[in-house]
Every structure is written in C-alpha cells, then in structure tokens.
Amino acid sequence: MFMYVTSIIIIVLSNTMYNICTKSIPEKASPFASLFITYLTAAIITLIAFRVNKTDKGFFKSFEDLNWASVVLGFCIVGLEVGYIMAYRAGWNISMGSLVANIFLALMLIPIGIVFFREEFRIYKIVGVIFCVIGLLFLNKK
Secondary structure, X not given: OHHHHHHHHHHHHHHHHHHHHHHHOOOOOOHHHHHHHHHHHHHHHHHHHHHHOOOXXXXXXXXXXXXXXXXXXXXXXXXXXXXXXXXXXXXXXXXHHHHHHHHHHHHHHHHHHHHHHOOOOOHHHHHHHHHHHHHHHHHOOO
16 A cells, blocks of 8 residues: 555656656757756666665666567657657646646546556546546636
8 A cells, every 4th residue: 555655646746846847948958958968867866776776686687577668668758758848838837738638648548448458447437537528628718
C-alpha cells in the first residue's frame, strides 16, 4: 500500500514541477538545447541512483533484460517534452494545457488498456469518461 500511494505522490509532484519548469524555459532558448541539459542532468542522476540502488547484477548485466520499449520511450519523451514546450509557447495556460492533454491521454489509453492489456471497463468508468468529455467541453468554452 505504501508504494501504491507513494508512487502517485511522486508522479504528481514531479509532473507539477515538470510543467512549471517547461513553462519557465525562456522563449528565445532552443528547446533542443534545453532538452540536452535536461537529459544530461537526468543521466547523471540516473547513474548516481544506479550506484545507490544495489542489485545482484552489475551495471552492464542490467541491460540484458531490456527490450525495445526503453528505446521507444526515449523517442516518446522527446516528443512529450517538445510538445509541452510548443504548447506553452503557443499560449496554453499552465493550468489548462496539461489538464486538456491529460484528459485526451486518458481517453486514448482506455481502448488500449481494454484491447492490449485486458483491463476491465465497467459502467462506472463509462460515467467517468462522460464526465471527462463534458469537462473538456466546459474547459474549452469561451
């Protein structure tokens, strides 16, 4: 239960700071220069965490268990980062851009969860989806 709750807290806090930082990247700054520094920082932190997190495998042995998903995730993260930078530069408010994107994300992941991961989708979830769609309509009303 601890990890169940703690993992969500980490996601929410990290995502909050992520959006604040993304919105705070100077307009004149190259998004790719910014991402280079971001990923360099992440790589250093990851290497330190790897050393602190002791496993029964060595550094190079740990890579044997990986698959295509780690490489594709790299492409996805770059797309995500550039997308948010572009959205904020295009004028999305920090309070709305992330909310709208995440509602659409949730709506896209529902059929993926059902078809590929055999997740259940019951009536109360359908009601939740309806509220999300209604919420999107209200959020985009001028």
